Amino acid sequence: MYTSGTTGEPKGVVLTNAAFMGEVLSMDQILVETDKEDIRYLIEDLLVLKPTIFCGVPRVYESIYRGVMEKIEAGGLRQDEAAPRFDRLVFDKIKLAFGGQVRLMLTGAAPLPKHVKEFLRVTCCYSLSQGYGLTESSAGCFTSIANVHSMVGTVGVPMTTIEARLESVPEMGYDALASVPRGEICLRGKTLFSGYHKREDLTKYVLVDGWFHTGDIGEWQPDGAMKVIDRKKNIFKLTQGEYVAVENIEGVYSRCPLVTSIWIYGNSFESFLVAVVVPERKALEDWASSNQETGDFSSLCNKTKERKYILDELNSTARIHQLRGFEMLGAVHL
Structure with a gap:
């Protein structure tokens, strides 16, 4: 599988069957912990087929947020009318836009702004989990846990098959041993790739003593969650x-x-x-x-x-x- 090439030349990522199976089993465990009912996979027509799980990149959620806020800003309501009327005119319509039966929303690929995540949790009453991953980690390797409010604005905790640590980046002022640990996110585990196809030089550069150096800068939170705050390369x-x-x-x-x-x-x-x-x-x-x-x-x-x-x-x-x-x-x- 090739990387997108967003930050450089696309690279062929060698992923074993064991890595894929590790990712599938990790996701299964996360969904069992997050969503207690039967799981239906997202299908194309939300209004007709009414999915119970909705996945989207942050831009999708931000567009929904912006559209709703524009309608709200176009006119106000008296305080005693606001709650019931917003339930009927705004919140219910947001829920119906997703099919009306969504229980769990997932997002990744880029950071979801905290204010958008809080807005969706309040207006939709859905569990919304943000994750983090790379092609080199078979996709997801961190995920926030639904209804753990301290994880809002973070990518959550490492998934079952992944170990994570931070490595200091002194040229950017990030210290992994400071009172607030910040540094490059490094990963190790069963779902990691075996190397870059025909690029042993790149493989040796990012895989050091079994740890994959992601190039992303993270900050450990007191509850064990990770917050992605910067990018080392850029x-x-x-x-x-x-x-x-x-x-x-x-x-x-x-x-x-x-x-x-x-x-x-x-x-x-x-x-x-x-x-x-x-x-x-x-x-x-x-x-x-x-x-x-x-x-x-x-x-x-x-x-x-x-x-x-x-x-x-x-x-x-x-x-x-x-x-x-x-x-x-x-x-x-x-």
Whole structure:
């Protein structure tokens, strides 16, 4: 199985039958602990076939959250009317959008913002578990436990077949032995890959004494859960000497409601960051209409006023979340 190539050239990952079986049995145990009723696998048509388990990447959940919040912000309700009417008009509709019978929601592939996870737990009354894994670990290797509130915002605890530890990354200021342990997440266990196909050099680089070095930076929580906070590989230095952990700040800028996706770039020859942004189409078109700007979505993305509007809103989000001056954006391309 080949990796996606998101952070570099795709690599062939050798996974044994034993690794797959270990992953299946681990998932079975997690589902038994999390969901006490019979399990039905997710099927394509939610409304017709009504799944009991729903799996989605964070972008799916974030889109649902954003759509609901836009409707709420469009008008208010009196306090004594809010609870029953939101149950009927908002919360019930959210549940029906998933088929009406979902008991368990799962997410992975990228961090799910804490506010989105809390929102879904409250509005849907579902158990929502966030996991973490890689192609090299046969997918899932950490998972949060449903209804353990301290695990909200984390990827949970190691699964049955996995051992995990942190390794210090001094160049990024992460100390695995500090009072709050932070460092590179390293894995060992039955579900790990055997190596990269025809790439012994890469295999030796990431597999050291039986421990797979993931390249992700984690923080152990007091309850034994892991929180992914950064990425070891994706750092660069600006011309003034400041290090930038790009995935961390991309996560902050992604919280801007005008953004569908964002990619941030910088190098040692420039003093500021730039971003390539896919804007939220409806939000951009609505702003253009209210500001007497004409044109289709593609032409709007090429206009100076629209670029400045998106840039200003992104930097406003950065200030709200207390990013530092050198982490602000100097320009955007839509």
